[in-house]
Every structure is written in C-alpha cells, then in structure tokens.
Amino acid sequence: MIVLSVESSCDETSVSIIKNGTQVLSNVVFSQIDVHQAYGGVVPEIASREHVKGITVVFEKALKEGDMTPSDIDLVAVTKGPGLIGSLLVGINAAKAFAFAHDIPMVGIHHIAGHIYANAIEEPLVFPLICLVVSGGHTELILMKDHYQFEKLGETQDDAIGEAYDKVARTVGLGYPGGPVVDRLAHQGRINYPMPDLTKQPGYMFSFSGIKSHVINLVHNAKQRNETLRIEDLCASFQEAVTEVLLDKSIKAIAEYKAKMFIIAGGVAANKGLRKKVQERITDIPVTIPNFDYCTDNAAMIGVAGYYKYITQKTTDTMALNGKSRVRLE
Ligand code: KG4
C-alpha cells in the first residue's frame, strides 16, 4: 500500500511517499527556518505564504524521488492539526485537491500521532507502550494499548519543553530555534548552577515555566551586576534538570502500566542528553527513538500514522476535512 502524506502545521513544508507503513520512499522537507530566524520565532502569516510558495514543488519532488505517479497512490494522509491554522490549510487544500483529482481516499492525521508513529519507521510498535511526547508545543506521557489508541496520562501545565528550550536560548542570545544549540553547549559545560526541583508536580503532570523564569532571572541579574555567566554550564544545568524529570516520570509510567516498549516523539527527541539518559536508564524493555530526520516535523511520520489509522480504524475523511489549530489526540 502506497501513502502520499503532507505536513504543513508549522514552518516545514513536507510531502512523503510511504510503502506499507514502514518504508520511506521519499521525504521532501522544505524548511522555512532561515526566513523566520530574523524575527526570533515563527511568524504565522509569513509561514502560510512560504507554504503556498513551496507546496507544489515539494509535491512534485516527493513523487519524483519516490518514483511514483499519482495513479500509484492508494491513500492520502494530511496533518489536520494542531498547528498554525493558515499553515495547516495550505497542506490540507493541496492534499484534498490531489485526492479529489485522482479519486484517492484521504485521512486527516493529528500532528502528535504523526510524531508518535515516526517510531514505527524504526521498529514495529509493541503494546502496551508508553510514549513520551516532547515537542515545541507538547509535553505529555501517552499510554497506547493498541494501534491508534491514545490515552493521555499527564501533560504540561504551562510551557512545553521545546518552548522552554527556545526561550532559554533566546534569553542567552543563541538564536532560533535554540533547542539544538542549548543541547550542543550543554555537552561542553558542567552542571553547577542550582535549578528548581521539577518533580513536585503531581502524578504525570509537568511544569517548565518555573525553570524557564529561573534561567531568565539568572541572566538578567548577572547583566545588572555586570557578571559574566558561563553559558555552557547554564545549558548543562538546565538540560540536566529538564531531562531528569522527563526520565523520572517516564520510568514511573512504564512500571505502573507494565509497558512492553518505550518510545519518544517530537522535536526534542533529537536531544542528545535525553537520548543518552533514556538509553542508560531504561534497559529492561525495548526503547525506540526516531532517527534524527524523523524527530522534527516531516511528512513521513504523517504517512506512517495515516497507514495505521486507515488499516485499524477503517475510516476516511471527506472533502469537508478542515484544519484545527487545537484538537485532541484521544
Ligand atoms: O516537533 P517539532 O519539530 O515541532 C513541533 O511540533 O512543535 O519540535 C520543535 C522543537 C523546538 O522547540 C526545538 O527547539 C526543539 O524541538 N528541538 C530541540 C532539539 N532539536 C529540536 N530541543 C532540545 N534539543 C534538541 N536537540
């Protein structure tokens, strides 16, 4: 079964061709990062325009690289939300037009389901599993008892982990997106700045606004006193505190729900500190982390999720499919 998938929820325009839910025949990603960098973050209106500029070229390139023609495609999968509404609509309209013109069934996919299914490109999923979702907009622990069954155990009460990384990076002048830079500098520093205890949130809840403000205050106070901060040490201390709470709660969830597999999803799954800790500390069950290419936004993950949604839920969407900036995963 051949799936053509489309992702345009934020600042990446991407189209992919997936064979039988696992084989990535093509995954074309046009990143807009350069365009948004000047503004220190994604500007929604600019993002929509860039998607419009890129979408048809990305479609053509994905078909060509996958050595496919429209008549080879069995299913179209497209991100329906959450995300920037203007950006989502560009991908959805392109997917609808393609599906309608070639009479192909279509499924709308939750962006986070896509991030979760990026793991199925690496290994078949084994249930029950615990998934740690860590992206620019989400931080949550998900229990999956079967394909396409998502149960949210807990989530952040305020900022998402990626958002905290980006804010910390911006405060110390590391540019956008800051997560990867903080990660790189953390490996050159020492853990010697005290950080707030993040394990106080009950159960599987998270909170990252406290630590974010703590770092901002440290930076501002140092500036006022004309002191220089050791940025690498600050990054190392921040990274240690946030990855520790993610690990702590993941390990508790694995034990409570007797999980047979642990997976990580979302852009922050690319974090080397987190990947190392997970591999060192979760050794009793299989652990899967997507390949770096499939951690940040891409259409391949949407195609894999689309395949599983279609074969397990046996539902498709009509031409009335609409984008939603906020939509629940469950
Ligand atoms: O999943 P994603 O591509 O977009 C959303 O769906 O939100 O995640 C983007 C987030 C950004 O906040 C970015 O800074 C963060 O992932 N990120 C990282 C790393 N690579 C990307 N954060 C920490 N360490 C990294 N290596």
Ligand code: ZN
């Ligand atoms: Zn994402």
